[in-house]
Amino acid sequence: MAQNDTVKLLGSKSSPFSLRARVALHLKSVKYEYLEEPDVLKAKSELLLKSNPIYKKVPVLIHGDISICESLSIVQYVDEAWPSEPTILPSLPKDRAAARFWAQYVDDKCFESVDAVAGAKDDEGRMAAAGKLMECLVTVEDVFQKNSKGLGFFGGENIGYLDIACAAILGPVSVIEVFSGVKFLRQETTPGLIQWAERFRAHEAVKPYMPTVEEFVALAKQKFSVQ
Amino acid sequence: MAQNDTVKLLGSKSSPFSLRARVALHLKSVKYEYLEEPDVLKAKSELLLKSNPIYKKVPVLIHGDISICESLSIVQYVDEAWPSEPTILPSLPKDRAAARFWAQYVDDKCFESVDAVAGAKDDEGRMAAAGKLMECLVTVEDVFQKNSKGLGFFGGENIGYLDIACAAILGPVSVIEVFSGVKFLRQETTPGLIQWAERFRAHEAVKPYMPTVEEFVALAKQKFSVQ
Structure with missing residues (x-):
């Protein structure tokens, strides 16, 4: 067979x-x-x-x-x-471990904060959750600054595992920025991530499949029936 | 340097x-x-x-x-x-993906149920959580039966990634069995896991470092100052 x-x-x-x-x-x-x-x-x-x-x-x-x-x-x-080039995970075990660690951080801590902002019952809760989300993004900015070495992506000059992991946060963050009126990705705190997000969105393996901010907002409105 | x-x-x-x-x-x-x-x-x-x-x-x-x-x-x-033999993760991508999936299941679902049993506020909550833990263990038993092919461990005849992942649940389950008086690993529902646990504990890479059930219970009592 x-x-x-x-x-x-x-x-x-x-x-x-x-x-x-x-x-x-x-x-x-x-x-x-x-x-x-x-x-x-x-x-x-x-x-x-x-x-x-x-x-x-x-x-x-x-x-x-x-x-x-x-x-x-x-x-x-x-x-x-599909082991042909380009490889997605870094080649060195220590870099692979770090990429896995921060990818898990995005899924645990960043998404937990996004959910907390989106699900907050009152302004006080929303502010507290927003503060935690900002802390998370500053932590990710720090990881980016330490690892990208000015080459554009988390692991250097090519999109890799951690870029793909972190990219998942961009849509949800855009959506809660629009709904809450709070800017989470700011030049003062996350300049690297702002440039990285633009570069990521423009990549040929991403652009045709990644919704724009407007599309993300429209999808969120549709999903939660917000008119 | x-x-x-x-x-x-x-x-x-x-x-x-x-x-x-x-x-x-x-x-x-x-x-x-x-x-x-x-x-x-x-x-x-x-x-x-x-x-x-x-x-x-x-x-x-x-x-x-x-x-x-x-x-x-x-x-x-x-x-x-340390890429020398024995390898811990399976060699085929599909088997690696399955091992990672079920390892994550242990950390998410099984430990969530263990924590729910241990932290239940009343008997009703404890019974509901215990039911969920039993369901989780039956699911893991099913994974074991399908994959071990009678060879003793989750991936065959040698200890691998999923054995190491699942072993973490043994201590906590032993402890809540003692404290709650409920048997979670039973011959009727998880016969494979019972034999696997014995085999795992007896392995030379495990035996000197894995506490016995009595030691797990003593450590838990000490940790939570239960006399």
């Missing part, structure tokens, strides 16, 4: 995590079929329930007969399953 | 996550100095604060001038930095 090597990505335009998987696939020039999950918050497709029965969340990469879930795992899988 | 290649592990006997790092180092026959963090819940050592300023938690692997934090990252780092 011939091996089934078809690649499908089950994602959602409004999911910042789906973006990670798409960027990884495009960086590696992997041909795949993109399947937009109709409405991730309401009815879930049979394919999603079958391919990610534990979390029932996008993105899911379906490669032949196997399903890979969780966006950071998908990025690592893509890097390993 | 000669590269500083000394290896130190900052850990705690009562931390199930420290155990992961120790097992990985012993599997790879890495010589290291073990530094017991005196009291992880109270005063933290200067070395811990300096080497893990973000989370301030053990384990931390200090290799020369760099610090690696988070137990699963440490295990991956050890596998990559």
Whole structure:
């Protein structure tokens, strides 16, 4: 029996995590079929329930007969399953460990703060959460300044694992900036991240698939039925 | 300047996550100095604060001038930095992705349930949390049955990444079994895990460093000052 090597990505335009998987696939020039999950918050497709029965969340990469879930795992899988250049994870074990650590920091601390700002019950709670989010972004700025060495991306001159991980925060941060009227990415505190975000958005493996700020806001309004 | 290649592990006997790092180092026959963090819940050592300023938690692997934090990252780092046999992560990308997925499941879902049982405010809450923990363990049993192919460990005949990840749950489960009087690992529901746990504990890279059930209970009593 011939091996089934078809690649499908089950994602959602409004999911910042789906973006990670798409960027990884495009960086590696992997041909795949993109399947937009109709409405991730309401009815879930049979394919999603079958391919990610534990979390029932996008993105899911379906490669032949196997399903890979969780966006950071998908990025690592893509890097390993298609080992041709460019590599996504750094080559040195210490750099790989650092990239994994900060990627996890984005998912734990940054997204926790984003959710806290978005879900705050009152102004006091919102201010406290906003302060924590700013602290997180300043920490990420510091990581960027120490590691990019003026070359543009977190690991140097090419997009890598930590760029892909951090990029997921850009959409949600844009959205809460618009809704809260608070600027989180500021020249005074995160000048490196502002330039990095522009560079990332403009990259050929990203530009066609990453929503603009306006599209992110429109998707968020649609998702939460805010008129 | 000669590269500083000394290896130190900052850990705690009562931390199930420290155990992961120790097992990985012993599997790879890495010589290291073990530094017991005196009291992880109270005063933290200067070395811990300096080497893990973000989370301030053990384990931390200090290799020369760099610090690696988070137990699963440490295990991956050890596998990559000392690439000699035995390998800890599986060799195929699909198996690596599956091992990472289930390791994360242990850290998210299993530990969430353990914490919910331990922190339940009343019997009703405790019963609900206990039910969820049992569901999690049955899911892990299912993963074990499908992957071990009767060879003893999650990835076959040798201890690997998922064994090390899952082993962290054994101590906490033993402790809440003693405190709650409820048996979570049962012959009827998790026969594979019961045999696997015995096999894991008896392994030469584990036995000298893994507390017995009695020692886990004594450490927990000491930690929470339960007399």
